[in-house]
Amino acid sequence: MNTTQRSESINSFFDSFVDSTTTLKQFVVRYEKALDSRREKERREDFESRHKSRILRIGSKMEHHGALVYTKTIFNLFQDELVKSNQFIKEKVSKDGSCYEYKVSSCFDSRDSFVVRIDLSSKVGTCQCNLFEFKGILCRHILAIFHIKNVVEIPKHFILKRWTKEGNKGNGVFENKPSVEDDHEKSATARCLHVCRFINQLSSFAEKSEEQYKVIVGDLDQIFKKVLSMEEDNNSSQKQISEVNHDALENQQNHSDPPLLLNIGDPHISQTKGRKKGGRGESQNSRFKSGLEIALAHGTVKKRTCHGCGGYGHNKRSCKGKEKSTNTPTFGNTEEEV
Numbered sequence: 001m002n003t004t005q006r007s008e009s010i011n012s013f014f015d016s017f018v019d020s021t022t023t024l025k026q027f028v029v030r031y032e033k034a035l036d037s038r039r040e041k042e043r044r045e046d047f048e049s050r051h052k053s054r055i056l057r058i059g060s061k062m063e064h065h066g067a068l069v070y071t072k073t074i075f076n077l078f079q080d081e082l083v084k085s086n087q088f089i090k091e092k093v094s095k096d097g098s099c100y101e102y103k104v105s106s107c108f109d110s111r112d113s114f115v116v117r118i119d120l121s122s123k124v125g126t127c128q129c130n131l132f133e134f135k136g137i138l139c140r141h142i143l144a145i146f147h148i149k150n151v152v153e154i155p156k157h158f159i160l161k162r163w164t165k166e167g168n169k170g171n172g173v174f175e176n177k178p179s180v181e182d183d184h185e186k187s188a189t190a191r192c193l194h195v196c197r198f199i200n201q202l203s204s205f206a207e208k209s210e211e212q213y214k215v216i217v218g219d220l221d222q223i224f225k226k227v228l229s230m231e232e233d234n235n236s237s238q239k240q241i242s243e244v245n246h247d248a249l250e251n252q253q254n255h256s257d258p259p260l261l262l263n264i265g266d267p268h269i270s271q272t273k274g275r276k277k278g279g280r281g282e283s284q285n286s287r288f289k290s291g292l293e294i295a296l297a298h299g300t301v302k303k304r305t306c307h308g309c310g311g312y313g314h315n316k317r318s319c320k321g322k323e324k325s326t327n328t329p330t331f332g333n334t335e336e337e338v
């Protein structure tokens, strides 16, 4: 949902309760009614989520588990991903202990090809497509890997509380409040999100003043070097790679640019309303012609001629040759202009 869609949906939500003639007193009453109807709708969806059974399309354990934990709407999205996860080719790129890296490519769409990194002992993983980071639903690529690795339930850290049937019970914000001690040490995704949040906050400070920007970039530079040297110490097998990174860092410093810390993907493209600009075909894109235009094109309507001079394309009033030729006799096919 983008911002325009959100404001439009709120507008249309209130449209049925409030209009331009509503007085302030009426507004208070109708506003309550509007909220009541929204609460009623939520209760109804709650009820359906809890008591109506889902239609399973695959019948796998994974699908059962999704039906058990997710609300109706989220389950439908999850099910779509699960069904599509069958159409992928999985190529192992690398393996390091229980950590695997796979290239997962669609049989039908060459653009739908992403790299999945996964630690099978903790079942923590990320996918290049970032669907989980954007929507909180496991993507078809990770699900495809889970399938071949016999992971038959959705791992706990991939189930967001807000998408579960219990999501609107209690105060999720405080219950889910991340603490460094437990969560971030376990889940790579949670660690990644935590750091992203930090960097986001820092970037807003950097926007405010040049001094703050310099402090932030300077310290981040230190952190970056520290982390890189840790990588080198811990991981001698990947020594070459980190040296390449180090070179890249030094190159960047030579150009006095701040080091690039975040790898930000393209946002999801949402469908806009209305007819597309440019397009599929001339016939769809051009407007409908009026009856007169069609008739003119086929030559079935007589062109109007000037009563004054007998010429085409103007009438007697706008005739330039008016004064000279007021007495010119009219022609047989001439029509009277009004």
Ligand SMILES: [Zn+2]
Residues within 6 Å of the ligand: 114, 127, 128, 129, 130, 131, 139, 140, 141, 142
């Ligand atoms: Zn993915």
Ligand SMILES: [Zn+2]
Residues within 6 Å of the ligand: 306, 307, 308, 309, 310, 311, 314, 315, 316, 319, 320, 321, 322
């Ligand atoms: Zn004329």
